[in-house]
Amino acid sequence: MSLLVTLTVIIAVFVLMVLSDVPFSGLGVGVGMGIGLLLLIPQRRLLNELGLTNVEAKAIIGAEREHRSGLADLPPEARARREVRRAGVFLVAGLVLVIVFAVAVFYFFGHAGQTVEEDAPVDPWFGISFFAGFAALCTGPAFLWQANLHKKRADSWREIAAKEVR
Secondary structure (H helix, E strand, C coil), rough: HHHHHHHHHCCCCCHHHHHHCCCCCCCHHHHHHHHHHHHHHHHHHHHHCCCCCCHHHHHHHHHHHHHHHHHHHHCCCHHHHHHHHHHHHHHHHHHHHHHHHHHHHHHHHHCCCCCCCCCCCHHHHHHHHHHHHHHHHHHHHHHHHHHHHHHHHHHHHHHHHHHHHC
């Protein structure tokens, strides 16, 4: 329901802006925040009715997901191994992206200042290196950060397992 209301409001505002000759530039952040607030009205109302904060609601939802997936039934040592595997996957992906970034930057800046003859064929790798480097720059640190988070979770599950043994 909130999606339909939000879409109706967005269309009405844009139609009014076009009819009033109001420029669209500089409105991106405000429009995005307004759309987000409109879409979150039902969720905020439900949280207020239940007397929950966002953090508490996320914790409840996370616990329910773990319970439904069967993850909550795993012993702490199995959960630690699972987190170690996830950390390894994110670490490898992050390191590969760091290498992709380094190669793309080397290629891009190595060819960026060169003059090209007018009828010379286009170098597709120049454009590919820009976009690959940008994508690797955006995602590589996030993958490395996720690897660190999963490693910390694995360490905490190992501590819980060690406490249970005692």
